[in-house]
Amino acid sequence: MRVLFLAPHPFFVERGTPIAVRQAVRVLCEQGHEVDVLTYHEGEDIGIAGARIMRIRPGFGVRDVPIGFSVKKLVCDVWLAAAAFRQVRREAYDVVHAVEEAVFIGLACRPLRPFKLVYDMDSLMPDQIAEKWPAARALLPPLRWFERYAIRRSDLVLAVCQAIADRAMEAAGPGGVHLLPDVAFDCADSTADVEELRGLFPVGAPLALYVGNLESYQGIDLLLEAFTLLRSHAPCNLAVIGGSPEAVRRYREQVARLGLDDRVRFLGHRPLGALGGYLAQADILCSPRLKGVNTPMKVYTYMSARRAILATDIPSHSQVLDADCAILVKPSAHEMAEGLRHLISDESRRMTLGANAAARAGTHYSPAAFAERLARAYSSIEVPGEGQAPRAN
Incomplete structure (x- = not known):
């Protein structure tokens, strides 16, 4: 089939959704689709x-589009919509595969030509908007109505996790909803320069590692507070990889104020290809x-690394992890510290x-499992004789 894949974000950059898009596009092409x-x-x-x-080629000098909803992103989405209209008028597609809010662009394009619409549902957009802008909570009912409308009008919904699949099935029933979890990062670049993490600390101890952005919802402040509770009676070192230069600077200052200079290091950004070398050094x-x-994509990479995982007991984690493959704790500093103590003392x-965790990842969240799920989902909307229209010159 010929597929127009609408990706409303910078591409390619080394962060969750663009990595997932790259994976999906590669698999679709490997399965014979033209994307x-x-x-x-x-x-x-x-x-x-x-x-x-x-x-797209947006005006107004838009640069450095951030993660999540923003004015810059809305401007880019207007230009993306205009480009999508032109492309659908110009060329015949069997499928428009729309990530996140681009589903509404796909719906708007439907009067132009017949095609199947795939809603790649990576989040609950109304909930995210309300979390980022509390004043928008009054708009939750109409926003959720639009979400349900998009789900019902799509031919296929690809839900990135079970909680999102459940929301989609409430609106459309189970028939058109397929679960398509992410897979582990491909982080096997043996040429990447990886420093020895344990050598960064003056005192030897089990090494905990966090990888990801440093937005407030990631709970880095909670993790640092847990380390203040550990202190010397349960020694542990912590390395943090990721975050913008400004966020790294701010957290380094916080570490100094908390008196954790000897136990905590914020390293900033490191290449995705080097991630495997860092995960292999960690104990936790x-x-x-x-x-x-x-579920954040890094959780699947954590699982594949064959290292003990300590995570908060929230749906993001608990729909993938359980007591057999991780320590799940309430999102409090005391509970996080207790989880660390348990893992520090029990090799x-x-x-x-x-x-x-590695065994579960290999069975359920491998690239092969992803490819099989995506093929099965697309087969549900494929019509015999459809597709393979020639490209317009």
């Missing part, structure tokens, strides 16, 4: 065999996230949890 990716003007140009990447992998329902338990 045009329409995306923002920002991001690294990458080659994907069988795919063509097209970019931390995800202190405070809220959310979509055998750490090894068992890591092995169980």
